[in-house]
Structures are given as C-alpha cells and as structure tokens.
Amino acid sequence: MNRVRCLVFNAALGPLDYRVPEGMTVEPGSVVVCPLGPRQIIGIVWDAERLPGDEVPANKLRPLLQVLPVPPLPAPLRRLIEWTADYYLASLASVARMALSSTGALRGSSTVTEYRLTDKEPGRLTPQRAKAIEALDGQQATIRELAAMASVSDAVLRGMVNAGLLEAVLVDSDRPYPAADPTHAAPDLSVEQAAVATQFVTAVHAHEFQPFLLDGVTGSGKTEVYFEAVAAAIEDGRQVLVLLPEIALTQTFLKRFEARFGVTPVTWHSSLKSSERRRAWRAVAAGHAQVVVGARSALFLPFAKLGLIVVDEAHEVSFKQDDGVRYNARDVAVMRARFESVPVVLASATPALESLQMAESGRYERVVLPARFGGATMPDIQVIDLRIEQPERGHWIAPPLVRALKERLEKGEQSLLFLNRRGYAPLTLCRTCGYRFQCPNCSAWLVEHRLSRRLACHHCGHEVPTPEACPECSEPDCLVACGPGVERIADEVAAILPEARVALVTSDTLTSPAKAAEFVERASAKAIDVIVGTQLVTKGYHFPELTFVGVIDADMGLEGGDLRAAERTYQQIAQVSGRAGRGEKPGEVLIQTRHPEAPVIEALASGDRDAFYAAETEARRDAGAPPFGRWAAIIVSSEDEAEARDAARGIGGTAPNLADVMILGPAPAPLSLLRGRYRYRLLINARRSTELQRVIREWLDPLRFPPGVRVAVDIDPYSFV
Ligand SMILES: Nc1ncnc2c1ncn2[C@@H]1O[C@H](COP(=O)(O)OP(=O)(O)OP(=O)(O)O)[C@@H](O)[C@H]1O
Numbered sequence: 001m002n003r004v005r006c007l008v009f010n011a012a013l014g015p016l017d018y019r020v021p022e023g024m025t026v027e028p029g030s031v032v033v034c035p036l037g038p039r040q041i042i043g044i045v046w047d048a049e050r051l052p053g054d055e056v057p058a059n060k061l062r063p064l065l066q067v068l069p070v071p072p073l074p075a076p077l078r079r080l081i082e083w084t085a086d087y088y089l090a091s092l093a094s095v096a097r098m099a100l101s102s103t104g105a106l107r108g109s110s111t112v113t114e115y116r117l118t119d120k121e122p123g124r125l126t127p128q129r130a131k132a133i134e135a136l137d138g139q140q141a142t143i144r145e146l147a148a149m150a151s152v153s154d155a156v157l158r159g160m161v162n163a164g165l166l167e168a169v170l171v172d173s174d175r176p177y178p179a180a181d182p183t184h185a186a187p188d189l190s191v192e193q194a195a196v197a198t199q200f201v202t203a204v205h206a207h208e209f210q211p212f213l214l215d216g217v218t219g220s221g222k223t224e225v226y227f228e229a230v231a232a233a234i235e236d237g238r239q240v241l242v243l244l245p246e247i248a249l250t251q252t253f254l255k256r257f258e259a260r261f262g263v264t265p266v267t268w269h270s271s272l273k274s275s276e277r278r279r280a281w282r283a284v285a286a287g288h289a290q291v292v293v294g295a296r297s298a299l300f301l302p303f304a305k306l307g308l309i310v311v312d313e314a315h316e317v318s319f320k321q322d323d324g325v326r327y328n329a330r331d332v333a334v335m336r337a338r339f340e341s342v343p344v345v346l347a348s349a350t351p352a353l354e355s356l357q358m359a360e361s362g363r364y365e366r367v368v369l370p371a372r373f374g375g376a377t378m379p380d381i382q383v384i385d386l387r388i389e390q391p392e393r394g395h396w397i398a399p400p401l402v403r404a405l406k407e408r409l410e411k412g413e414q415s416l417l418f419l420n421r422r423g424y425a426p427l428t429l430c431r432t433c434g435y436r437f438q439c440p441n442c443s444a445w446l447v448e449h450r451l452s453r454r455l456a457c458h459h460c461g462h463e464v465p466t467p468e469a470c471p472e473c474s475e476p477d478c479l480v481a482c483g484p485g486v487e488r489i490a491d492e493v494a495a496i497l498p499e500a501r502v503a504l505v506t507s508d509t510l511t512s513p514a515k516a517a518e519f520v521e522r523a524s525a526k527a528i529d530v531i532v533g534t535q536l537v538t539k540g541y542h543f544p545e546l547t548f549v550g551v552i553d554a555d556m557g558l559e560g561g562d563l564r565a566a567e568r569t570y571q572q573i574a575q576v577s578g579r580a581g582r583g584e585k586p587g588e589v590l591i592q593t594r595h596p597e598a599p600v601i602e603a604l605a606s607g608d609r610d611a612f613y614a615a616e617t618e619a620r621r622d623a624g625a626p627p628f629g630r631w632a633a634i635i636v637s638s639e640d641e642a643e644a645r646d647a648a649r650g651i652g653g654t655a656p657n658l659a660d661v662m663i664l665g666p667a668p669a670p671l672s673l674l675r676g677r678y679r680y681r682l683l684i685n686a687r688r689s690t691e692l693q694r695v696i697r698e699w700l701d702p703l704r705f706p707p708g709v710r711v712a713v714d715i716d717p718y719s720f721v
C-alpha cells in the first residue's frame with residue numbers, strides 16, 4: 001500500500017490522503033505523523049473504503065513523516081469509533097482522540113524521572129518546604145505533579161532536590177504490572193450465585209458477543225459472581241474491562257479485587273498522573289494489562305485481546321457524558337462488546353428501564369440473584385409523612401429518625417443519613433433587603449459551604465468567600481441560609497447526638513482515592529457512628545454494622561419535569577436502603593416525604609419493584625419516551641444572548657416537517673445561562689423506528705452559524721436542563 005487515507009486530529013478537516021514513503025510500513029490503525037501545511041499533525045491510517053474523501057492525484061500526495069511506536073488500533077476499536085461518531089453525531093476525530101488519550105504513550109517506551117522524599121534530616125525548613133514535606137510523604141511523581149500535590153512551585157521542589165531532600169528515581173515507563181491469579185481466593189458460591197457464574201464463564205470461553213443484565217438485589221454478591229467471569233477471562237489470557245460510575249468507588253473495588261486475585265488491577269481515570277496514564281495505555285495496547293477498572297473513558301482504550309466487559313452499577317446516570325462527545329458509556333460498552341465479539345455484563349440492583357426492556361425483548365439475557373448472600377434479609381422500609389411527623393422548626397430530621405439514630409448509637413450500631421445536596425444550604429438571602437446570592441455566570445443560586453466558608457456555584461465552580469454583610473444593603477449579619485444541604489444535616493446530628501462520631505461524605509470531602517480509602521477504613525473499624533452523605537454513599541459500600549438508613553428528602557428528585565425523575569428517585573432510595581442490614585443484624589429504613597401517596601414512594605415502601613417498573617413502563621410508552629420513543633436535544637449557546645436566540649430561531653425555522661417527529665422549541669433552556677453562555681434548546685421526540693440521526697444531520701448540516709455560536713446535539717439525553 002503506498003497510498004493511505006488518514007483520519008487526522010483536527011475536527012474541521014475531513015480525511016486526508018498521504019503517500020507511504022519507501023521503507024515505511026503501515027496498516028489500517030497505524031498511528032502516524034502527517035504533514036499539514038508547515039505543521040505536523042497526528043493521524044490514524046483508516047480503512048479507505050469506510051472513509052469517503054476527495055481523491056487527490058498521486059503526484060500531489062505528501063509523504064507520511066513517521067509511524068509512531070504503538071500497535072495499530074485494532075479493527076474492533078476502529079468500528080467502535082465509527083459507530084460512536086455516527087450515533088452521537090460527533091466528528092470521527094473527536095472520538096478517535098478519546099482512544100489516543102495519552103500523548104506520552106505514543107512516544108514509545110522510555111524512562112521517566114520521578115522524585116521522592118529522601119531520609120535526610122531536613123533541619124530548619126522554610127514554610128514552603130515544610131508544607132511540601134508534609135504533603136509528599138509516600139509520593140513519587142514528576143516535579144510538576146509533586147508541585148501540584150503539595151501546592152508549591154516547581155522552584156521550591158528543585159531547591160529541595162539541590163538540598164538533598166528530594167531524590168530522582170528513574171522509572172521504566174513500560175514496567176509490567178504484577179499478574180493476577182484467578183485462583184488466589186475463589187469464594188464458595190451459593191447455589192444461585194454458582195448458576196449465574198457458570199453462565200458467565202461459559203460465555204467468556206465462547207468468545208462471542210452476549211449481553212447479560214445481572215439483576216440482583218443489593219448485597220446479593222453481584223461482584224463476587226462477575227469476578228468468576230473475570231477469572232475465566234484471565235485464564236484464557238484475555239483482557240477485562242470493568243467500568244465503575246465513580247472514582248470514589250474505585251478504592252473499595254481495588255481492595256476486593258486484591259482480596260480475590262492477589263494483586264490490584266490497572267486503573268484508568270481522569271486523576272491519573274501522566275506517567276501512570278502512559279504506562280496503563282501502553283500495557284493495554286500491548287495486551288499485558290489483564291484487568292482495567294476505570295471510568296467511562298476507559299471504554300476507548302486500545303485493548304489488544306479483550307475477553308469481557310463489565311459495567312457495574314450500570315443504571316448510574318454518571319455513565320452519560322454531558323460535554324464533548326455526549327455518549328452513554330453503558331450503550332457504548334454493549335457496542336464495543338459486539339464489535340469485539342465478547343460478553344458484556346451490566347450489573348445493577350436497580351436496572352435502567354431501558355436495560356430491562358432490552359431483556360424483555362430478548363436482546364439481553366437477564367440473570368437474577370433474588371436474595372442477599374449469607375442469609376441477610378432485605379431491610380424493613382417505612383415512610384415518614386413530614387406533614388404529620390414534623391421536625392422542629394428550622395430542623396430537618398423528624399422525630400422518628402431522631403429516635404432511630406439514638407437507638408443505634410446506644411446499641412453501638414451505625415446509621416446513614418442521605419440527602420443528595422452538597423454544602424450547607426442551597427440558597428442564601430438577606431433578611432433585611434431580600435437579596436439572593438446568584439452565580440454571575442449561570443442561572444443558579446450560590447450554595448453555601450460552611451466548612452470552606454464559601455458560596456459556590458455547582459454548575460461552573462464560581463466561588464466567593466461568604467461575606468459578613470449583605471452586598472446590596474450593607475447590613476451586617478443579616479444572611480439567612482434557606483433549606484438543607486448535607487453539612488447542615490451533619491450539624492443537626494451533632495446537636496442531637498453530641499457524643500456521636502459523624503462523617504460527612506460528599507465529593508467535597510472525599511476528594512482523593514486516599515480520602516475515600518480512609519473513610520472506608522474508619523467506617524469498617526466502627527470509628528464512625530453516623531454517616532451523612534450525598535449519592536456518593538448510596539452504592540457499592542458494604543458496612544455490616546450499618547443497620548439504619550434515613551432518607552431526608554425523598555421528594556427532592558421528583559421536582560422539575562425530568563423524564564427519568566421517578567426512576568432515578570427509585571434507584572437512589574433503593575440503593576441507599578440497600579446499605580442497611582447487610583450483615584447479621586437486620587436493617588431499617590425511614591423515608592421522609594411530603595408525598596407518601598406518590599407511586600414511587602409507595603413502591604419503595606412496599607418493596608414492589610415490579611409494580612413500579614410496570615407503571616413507569618406504561619407512563620413512558622404513553623409519553624413516547626425511551627425505550628419506546630427517542631429523544632434528542634439541540635443546545636444552542638453563545639456568550640451573546642441575541643446571537644444565541646437568533647441561531648436557535650434559525651434552526652427552528654428550517655425544522656423538518658415529518659409525520660413521526662415532533663419538535664419542541666426553540667425556547668430558553670431551563671438553565672438559560674451556564675458558564676457565561678446563554679442557552680436555547682430544541683427537543684426532538686421521534687418514534688423508535690425513525691432514523692433520528694439522519695434527520696438531524698440533514699437538518700443541521702447546511703446551516704452556518706457565527707463563530708461565537710456553539711450547537712451541540714445530545715442523542716438520548718439524560719439531562720433536560
Ligand atoms: N459467595 C460468597 N462468599 C463469601 N462472601 C460473599 C459471597 N457472596 C457475597 N459475599 C459477600 O457479601 C457482601 C455483598 O456482596 P456484593 O458486594 O458482591 O453484593 P452486590 O450485589 O454487589 O451489592 P450492591 O449492589 O449492594 O453493591 C460482600 O461483602 C461480599 O464479599
């Protein structure tokens with residue numbers, strides 16, 4: 001082949017043709033350096049017949065400059081990239097970029113210089129050096145990474161190198177990971193577990209596409225069971241990808257994995273150091289990384305010989321990416337399994353309606369674990385009607401919950417209070433003039449964080465120190481906190497139970513894997529009496545002494561007409577309830593609500609999951625919502641309000657008129673200002689059979705917009721703001 005078509009990393013450019021110079025060999029998937037005008041650009045040699053482009057005469061072709069020292073991207077991954085771009089209306093280049101997600105890895109193997117503290121007696125230290133020594137204990141990384149960890153400048157650290165306080169360590173970027181032992185500590189499975197495990201193991205050995213929905217109640221041992229499939233893949237010399245919805249869960253997972261297989265798996269997520277990314281990426285591509293556990297971005301890693309994909313907590317909303325390429329990792333995982341011809345396991349105690357529907361229609365095989373492992377029973381769930389059982393004025397915990405908390409503390413058992421709102425209070429206003437603190441960049445209130453003494457926007461990250469006086473009327477000490485966040489609940493618990501050890505668990509407190517590990521350790525060692533947390537503590541954790549769960553506000557998620565509101569509420573509360581009574585002692589759950597008659601609350605109280613899903617399914621069918629109909633959103637944004645509105649009107653004005661497609665809008669999006677951009681939205685609802693992507697592509701492709709306007713298409717959206 002002396003002429004190739006390349007996908008280049010520039011979203012504005014189509015595929016480009018190049019000549020392969022004498023002595024260079026490339027094949028589809030090769031990662032190459034291409035000349036582009038006076039510059040160089042990274043590209044991937046693509047299957048020319050799958051990538052229409054302009055035919056350039058042979059004498060005009062420029063030669064490729066270099067083949068990068070990495071294995072060619074395998075064909076199944078190239079098919080996945082094509083499918084993702086096509087389905088989510090993204091450019092091939094932006095999807096392919098997710099596959100080449102470590103630039104360091106492309107440069108080949110090498111050594112990296114990292115630094116770590118020496119044993120040298122530091123003597124008298126400057127405050128900066130003292131801070132660095134405190135922060136860097138046990139760490140090893142590049143100067144830049146260490147500087148970020150310790151919040152000091154590179155110069156401070158270089159000074160410490162010269163003073164002998166830090167030493168250089170040469171690290172081979174391709175050093176192998178220790179091998180997992182599939183027989184290290186295999187558990188004795190129950191009869192039900194063994195039956196499911198056997199199905200998985202057979203599917204792994206068959207090397208064929210087979211999607212499973214592992215539907216098992218909380219505490220039934222889903223992890224233990226899919227670990228058998230992982231073991232089978234390792235025995236076959238195949239690689240495994242396990243997707244988790246949240247980095248905070250990784251720590252618990254790593255511990256369990258290590259207990260089962262003797263080593264920790266390879267991890268992949270956004271807070272990896274660049275040297276770790278590079279090592280992981282290369283090991284995956286070389287086929288050495290046996291098991292990778294990661295966030296959704298791990299889906300696009302270049303596995304050489306994948307044998308199994310597991311999506312744990314598969315119902316989780318965080319598998320949906322809402323910026324850049326807006327994909328749903330759960331769906332993409334199934335597609336990858338299909339292109340790779342391997343089984344995929346979607347595990348959940350509260351599957352997404354879409355997944356259940358796929359099982360119903362026979363496309364996924366549903367396997368069930370109906371009971372908790374080891375004789376543990378499901379918790380007893382009661383509803384507390386807040387209109388009758390009122391908390392004290394200015395408080396949020398009703399008397400029955402107060403009693404339950406006291407009782408557990410006396411018995412030395414643990415409790416968990418759940419409220420899905422970070423910070424102290426969602427709204428702050430001035431008692432004197434009524435001023436409300438709003439984000440300057442977003443149409444949202446600033447949330448008070450008392451621990452950090454700040455008011456923060458949860459959409460854009462804008463923060464200000466909490467002022468002493470009202471910025472509007474200058475009255476001092478006049479600010480009132482409205483409504484509860486978890487910090488406020490934790491204060492209330494401290495007031496009710498002054499002797500209790502309370503842990504606040506949110507993304508503000510579990511900021512690193514180390515902190516997450518510390519929390520798990522303290523909770524497991526019974527050094528915590530009451531956990532107060534957001535959705536971060538609703539799933540994955542197993543604390544046998546935790547016997548009481550209180551839900552502070554079950555109605556919160558039901559507000560604001562999101563099509564999945566009821567389902568999400570059901571999932572969250574069922575999951576958090578599932579943390580209670582997982583050991584020998586039975587669990588109790590109290591749910592605070594003002595709408596005890598709402599179907600979702602009734603279903604939770606009666607434990608009738610099937611009835612809830614059946615009712616929800618009918619509601620979705622009536623509304624033409626997924627999985628029966630399809631939705632897409634077009635979000636038009638600009639820093640200039642009029643420009644955004646005009647562009648949205650332009651799109652609305654050329655909307656196709658099709659019998660089975662309904663178009664709503666344009667209208668200002670519910671979050672009409674986000675990160676300084678004004679937003680307009682169109683919603684498209686279509687029959688399942690409609691080729692929605694083609695309709696949208698043909699509609700938007702001919703339109704041109706001013707440079708400040710961004711038009712984003714969200715296929716199968718999760719967020720309706
Ligand atoms: N066969 C088994 N032998 C020993 N321990 C087991 C077995 N099955 C499950 N367990 C233990 O029971 C507990 C619950 O199992 P696991 O966490 O896998 O359940 P799960 O279904 O994933 O729960 P959740 O959905 O609530 O996270 C764990 O501590 C697990 O180690």
Ligand SMILES: [Zn+2]
Nearest residue numbers: 439442457460
């Ligand atoms: Zn904001």
